[in-house]
Amino acid sequence: QMQLVESGGGVVQPGRSLRLSCEASGFSFSTYGMQWIRQAPGKGLEWVAIITFGGSDQFYADSVKGRFTVSRDNPKNTLYLHMNSLRAEDTAVYYCAKDSVAGAPFYQYYGVDVWGQGTTVIVSS
Amino acid sequence: IVLTQTPLSLSVTPGQPAAISCKSSQSLQDRAAKTYLYWYLQKPGQSPQLLLQEVSNRFAGVPERFSGSGSGTDFTLRISRVEAEDVGIYYCMQSIQLPLTFGGGTKVEIK
Numbered sequence: 177q178m179q180l181v182e183s184g185g186g187v188v189q190p191g192r193s194l195r196l197s198c199e200a201s202g203f204s205f206s207t208y209g210m211q212w213i214r215q216a217p218g219k220g221l222e223w224v225a226i227i228t229f230g231g232s233d234q235f236y237a238d239s240v241k242g243r244f245t246v247s248r249d250n251p252k253n254t255l256y257l258h259m260n261s262l263r264a265e266d267t268a269v270y271y272c273a274k275d276s277v278a279g280a281p282f283y284q285y286y287g288v289d290v291w292g293q294g295t296t297v298i299v300s301s
Numbered sequence: 302i303v304l305t306q307t308p309l310s311l312s313v314t315p316g317q318p319a320a321i322s323c324k325s326s327q328s329l330q331d332r333a334a335k336t337y338l339y340w341y342l343q344k345p346g347q348s349p350q351l352l353l354q355e356v357s358n359r360f361a362g363v364p365e366r367f368s369g370s371g372s373g374t375d376f377t378l379r380i381s382r383v384e385a386e387d388v389g390i391y392y393c394m395q396s397i398q399l400p401l402t403f404g405g406g407t408k409v410e411i412k
Contacts, residue, residue, distance in 0.1 A: 211401075221341075221349065221392055223401040237400045276339075276354055285396040287339035289360060291348040 178202040178290045180272050185295030188262055198255040198272030198292055206230075206250035209275035211288055212257050214268035224270070225257065226285065233282035240266075262299045269294040302327045302395050306404035313383040314412045321407045323393035325374040330397075337397040340369060340378045343406075344389040352391075353378065385411055 184196040198210070212224040225246040227234045234246050245258040255272050273288035280286055303326040313319045323338070330336045340353040351360040356376060357369040366381040380387055388411055393404040 220390075220406045221343075221394075221403040223394075223403065226399075226401070235399050271348060276351070285399065285401060286337070287351065287354055287394055287396050287401075289351045289354070291350065293348055 178274070180274065180290060180292035182270065182272050182292040182295035185270065185297045187298045187300060189301050190263060190299055192262055193258070193260045194262060194297060196257040196259070196270055196272075196295055196297070198257075200253045200255065200274070203274065203290075204278070205248075205253040207278045209280050209286070210246075210248060210255045211273045211275065212246060212255075213271045213273055213288070213291075214266075215271070215294075216265075216268045219268075222268070227255070228282050229275075229279055259297070262297075264299050267297060267299050269296050302329075302398060302402050304393050304395060304402055304404035306391075306393060306407050308407060309405070310408040310410065312410045312412050313380075315385060316382050319380045319383050319387075319409060321378045321391050321393075321409075323371075323376045323378070323404050325376070325395060327397075328373045329376075329395050330373055336372065337395055338369075338371070338376050339394045339396065340367075341392045341394060342387070342389050343392065344386075347389075349392065380409075383409070383411070387411075 211226045227246045231248045243261045247256045271294045272292045274290040276289035277286045305324045307322045341349040343349040353369040390406045
């Protein structure tokens with residue numbers, strides 16, 4: 177079955193960096209755009225970033241633009257989120273999720289249909 | 302695009318219906334008449350799960366008691382007969398334009 181497994185979360189000091197990974201299985205990873213979505217403690221869902229199926233286009237929420245970078249390694253079926261200059265407000269559970277439609281072009285966006293279990297990032301001194 | 306969900310919370314007797322509204326600040330329908338509105342349920346302690354896509358299409362395995370309706374800027378998720386396993390927080394989401402956004406969530410509890 178389709179599965180996404182995140183890793184790389186942890187406790188990090190403000191201003192430092194962290195890289196999250198998301199390993200995909202059970203579907204053709206290279207044909208789907210992928211997204212990162214986060215949830216601060218006790219809060220709702222916040223979209224973070226999206227990357228097209230080929231990896232050539234990425235888009236970000238204003239709250240992370242210039243600090244976070246989403247990338248993917250299709251042969252390894254792995255999605256990444258590189259987070260720099262972390263702030264306390266980045267504390268959240270980070271979910272990777274798969275686009276619900278395959279092969280979406282860079283100007284077309286879809287909801288997600290499969291979510292990982294999430295990895296927790298805590299930014300604190 | 303701002304999505305406003307009402308009510309914030311709902312307490313429902315098992316077997317009774319429930320409805321959640323999601324209102325968008327802009328139309329979610331494109332020129333091809335496709336509407337980019339999704340519904341998710343986050344059960345306690347779990348990741349969110351997709352219920353409905355493009356307003357009313359149930360995702361694989363989603364029970365028929367879940368249905369969606371609406372167009373343009375006004376949408377509704379309905380549960381025909383609430384069951385104990387339906388407790389959690391329901392979110393609507395739009396993907397017609399960036400940034401993708403979620404509604405604030407509606408918490409459903411069982412009486």
